[in-house]
Amino acid sequence: MPILEGMMTKSYQAIYNQWQVDPIGFWAAAAEDIHWYKKWDKVLDDSNAPFYHWFSGAQVNSCYNALDRHVENGRAGQLALIYDSPVTNTVKKFTYAELLDQVARFAGVLRSRGIEKGDRVIIYMPMVPEAVMAMLACARIGAIHSVVFGGFAAKELATRIDDAKPKLIVSASCGIEVARIIEYKPLLDEAIELSEHKPHACIILQRPQAQAAMVAGRDVSWDEVMQSSKPVECVPVAATDPLYILYTSGTTGIPKGVVHDNGGHLVALKWSMQYIYGINPGEVYWAASDVGWIVGHSYIVYAPLFHGCTTILYEGKPVGTPDPGVFWRVISEHNVTVLFTAPTTFRAIKRDDPNGEYVRKYDLSNFRTLFLAGERCDPATLHWAEQQLGVPVIDHWWQTETAWPICANLMGIEHLPVKPGSATVPMPGYDVRVLGENKQEVVSGQIGDIVIKLPLPPGCLPTLWQNDEGYKQSYLNSFPGYYITADAGYKDDDGYLWIMSRTDDIINVAGHRLSTGAMEEVLASHPDVAECSVIGVADELKGEVPLGTVVLKTGVERPHDEIVKELIQMVREKIGPVASFKTATVVKRQPKTRSGKILRGTMKKIADGAVYRMPATIDDPAVLDEIAADLAALGYPHK
Ligand code: COA
Ligand code: AMP
Numbered sequence: 001m002p003i004l005e006g007m008m009t010k011s012y013q014a015i016y017n018q019w020q021v022d023p024i025g026f027w028a029a030a031a032e033d034i035h036w037y038k039k040w041d042k043v044l045d046d047s048n049a050p051f052y053h054w055f056s057g058a059q060v061n062s063c064y065n066a067l068d069r070h071v072e073n074g075r076a077g078q079l080a081l082i083y084d085s086p087v088t089n090t091v092k093k094f095t096y097a098e099l100l101d102q103v104a105r106f107a108g109v110l111r112s113r114g115i116e117k118g119d120r121v122i123i124y125m126p127m128v129p130e131a132v133m134a135m136l137a138c139a140r141i142g143a144i145h146s147v148v149f150g151g152f153a154a155k156e157l158a159t160r161i162d163d164a165k166p167k168l169i170v171s172a173s174c175g176i177e178v179a180r181i182i183e184y185k186p187l188l189d190e191a192i193e194l195s196e197h198k199p200h201a202c203i204i205l206q207r208p209q210a211q212a213a214m215v216a217g218r219d220v221s222w223d224e225v226m227q228s229s230k231p232v233e234c235v236p237v238a239a240t241d242p243l244y245i246l247y248t249s250g251t252t253g254i255p256k257g258v259v260h261d262n263g264g265h266l267v268a269l270k271w272s273m274q275y276i277y278g279i280n281p282g283e284v285y286w287a288a289s290d291v292g293w294i295v296g297h298s299y300i301v302y303a304p305l306f307h308g309c310t311t312i313l314y315e316g317k318p319v320g321t322p323d324p325g326v327f328w329r330v331i332s333e334h335n336v337t338v339l340f341t342a343p344t345t346f347r348a349i350k351r352d353d354p355n356g357e358y359v360r361k362y363d364l365s366n367f368r369t370l371f372l373a374g375e376r377c378d379p380a381t382l383h384w385a386e387q388q389l390g391v392p393v394i395d396h397w398w399q400t401e402t403a404w405p406i407c408a409n410l411m412g413i414e415h416l417p418v419k420p421g422s423a424t425v426p427m428p429g430y431d432v433r434v435l436g437e438n439k440q441e442v443v444s445g446q447i448g449d450i451v452i453k454l455p456l457p458p459g460c461l462p463t464l465w466q467n468d469e470g471y472k473q474s475y476l477n478s479f480p481g482y483y484i485t486a487d488a489g490y491k492d493d494d495g496y497l498w499i500m501s502r503t504d505d506i507i508n509v510a511g512h513r514l515s516t517g518a519m520e521e522v523l524a525s526h527p528d529v530a531e532c533s534v535i536g537v538a539d540e541l542k543g544e545v546p547l548g549t550v551v552l553k554t555g556v557e558r559p560h561d562e563i564v565k566e567l568i569q570m571v572r573e574k575i576g577p578v579a580s581f582k583t584a585t586v587v588k589r590q591p592k593t594r595s596g597k598i599l600r601g602t603m604k605k606i607a608d609g610a611v612y613r614m615p616a617t618i619d620d621p622a623v624l625d626e627i628a629a630d631l632a633a634l635g636y637p638h639k
Contacts, residue, residue: 012414015275015428016426027043034060035060039058043055060263061235062302071096078310080310080311081093084314086321086326087315088315099133105230108230109225109226110168113200119166120165120166121168122147123146124147124188125171125175125184126174131170135297139243141232141234142235146166146244147291147292151512152292155575156576159255161197162197164245164257167199169199169203170202170204173207178317201219201220203222205223206223239261240262240263242261250515257466258400259462265458269298269459273306273307282310285299285336288345289374312330318346324358325353327345328362331366331367332362335366336366336367338369340371341370342374343543344542351541367391368392370393372394373423373511379421394424395423395424396423407426408424423499432491434446444490445493447488449479449484449488450487450497451485453481486506487501505600508544509536512578514575519575534548535547537607538608548584549587552586563586564586585633587626589620594618594619599624606624
């Protein structure tokens with residue numbers, strides 16, 4: 001690993017400069033740390049810009065790099081995966097050899113069901129080891145997986161089925177939310193009913209907590225098919241072939257199919273483990289997220305295994321399963337070195353254990369660093385975590401689209417001073433700029449659109465699934481030559497990035513990315529609703545939660561609370577419980593500009609109790625007073 005040795009003595013600035021001076025040489029050196037069947041013809045293929053491809057001409061396999069390689073190189077007996085599930089009272093451990101065996105056999109199952117390189121497989125599963133096995137089994141035979149988070153409703157799953165067109169779906173009979181059994185199978189059946197595309201087959205993991213009814217001729221049980229399966233070997237794929245599609249909220253009700261490829265993804269993720277997370281092969285890494293999100297893809301499954309670490313798959317919550325000490329129990333029981341989670345987790349723990357009494361019950365002496373991402377980290381939460389844990393707490397910033405951090409602290413190299421509220425500095429590979437309205441860079445301290453100069457580094461999305469035009473439209477067209485992050489913020493005099501808000505209609509609820517536009521589409525479909533808007537309002541626990549305001553059609557005289565209840569139920573059924581859509585109210589009018597645009601930003605400021613200026617373009621200022629009164633009736637702004 002030449003690059004690692006050469007870099008260990010350097011500073012952040014030296015490494016960033018090294019990348020700036022010779023980006024191709026930088027990534028070529030990092031790629032030496034990966035197993036390739038055939039090396040690349042070109043490190044960066046820019047012949048079809050603005051579509052860039054890393055390591056074109058190379059042949060590789062992500063599953064081989066995650067499992068076989070380690071088994072062949074002395075890690076066969078080391079733990080690869082620890083499944084810790086307080087909701088089922090289970091801890092199960094898999095060595096690299098055991099995980100490889102399961103994955104190779106499930107890959108055999110997929111193959112026997114006609115799945116080949118390039119075919120799509122949807123995985124709709126709770127946090128069970130079989131979800132990880134299914135992902136790696138797809139990677140093994142070059143099939144493209146698309147994991148759908150369990151908290152989404154059937155309609156959301158149906159949309160993804162229609163876009164990805166999977167030949168096969170892997171699912172489970174149920175998930176467990178604290179003590180509640182959530183039956184997945186009825187949701188899956190409904191989604192297949194709703195979708196135009198129909199999968200040929202479904203493989204269902206029957207969990208002891210619920211038995212799913214099977215559809216004859218289509219559904220088979222995981223255990224049954226695994227009994228007779230034969231293991232299969234890794235299939236070399238092009239570095240530029242897609243590894244997976246992960247759907248994420250866009251600005252409409254239709255989610256975007258973010259693609260990540262094999263080669264660049266391998267190189268960047270492996271690199272990030274050593275340099276950003278500062279962890280060594282053989283150590284235990286825990287990303288407390290869900291395999292349905294990007295954090296789960298990158299840092300529960302792929303990066304820790306690429307790096308030869310032990311990864312933790314945790315099925316539970318930070319509180320209530322059974323108490324706010326459960327994270328400290330997992331860290332001490334399994335010797336976790338690095339934890340990665342969302343600030344919401346810490347707000348939840350702090351709420352239930354403000355003085356950190358549970359923290360002191362456990363031996364955390366092997367715990368080295370806490371990383372937070374997914375939403376803005378408020379300084380109070382960061383300070384609390386630092387005080388309780390006595391380790392560095394690193395806020396870092398990235399997106400589903402990038403798959404690894406854009407801004408962070410290179411903990412494997414140099415721990416730069418933490419500035420609470422800032423995601424620290426750009427990582428090598430990312431030329432981050434802040435642009436103003438005239439598309440020129442603004443001076444430090446001034447807020448603008450945060451963009452990244454093209455090309456994006458390895459690991460980031462090369463395009464959207466079968467939608468090159470949508471990729472350009474969503475990310476490239478507004479600022480030619482740059483990728484638009486859709487985050488606004490500023491750079492300070494030391495080059496630290498401060499991520500302040502989204503520039504689109506995305507909100508961040510408990511670290512989950514959701515589109516208010518999609519929620520508005522649901523509200524607008526209610527027969528009594530004439531007009532509506534959804535805004536994200538500040539929430540002490542979840543950072544932000546959605547709040548809906550609706551104007552009723554003339555003549556509707558039904559009780560408002562009845563309509564509101566229906567609206568809440570509709571969002572739950574059409575988007576899912578994960579939206580946490582629990583508050584809506586009927587208003588007389590929406591505040592608008594003279595051209596008819598709803599003033600969502602101003603409403604948000606009123607709800608949050610923030611200072612706001614009367615928009616110059618407002619149609620009727622009196623509407624804002626009405627809205628303020630309606631929001632006050634709901635308890636906004638919170639005291
Ligand atoms: N399957 C089905 N339903 C799910 C689900 C899943 N996989 N995940 C969440 N839900 C449901 C929850 O049961 C809840 O339903 P409810 O409204 O009926 O209670 C709803 O979706 C919202 O879930 P959640 O956001 O998890 O809120 P919560 O109130 O249950 O728990 C926290 C609050 C703070 C404990 C929780 O949000 C949390 O653990 N946050 C950490 C965030 C995180 O890990 N983010 C990952 C990105 S790094
Ligand atoms: P997702 O694609 O779900 O990971 O969400 C990405 C979005 O979450 C980003 O575009 C930001 O808006 C937000 N986000 C992620 N990490 C941070 C952070 N450290 N600080 C502020 N916002 C963040």
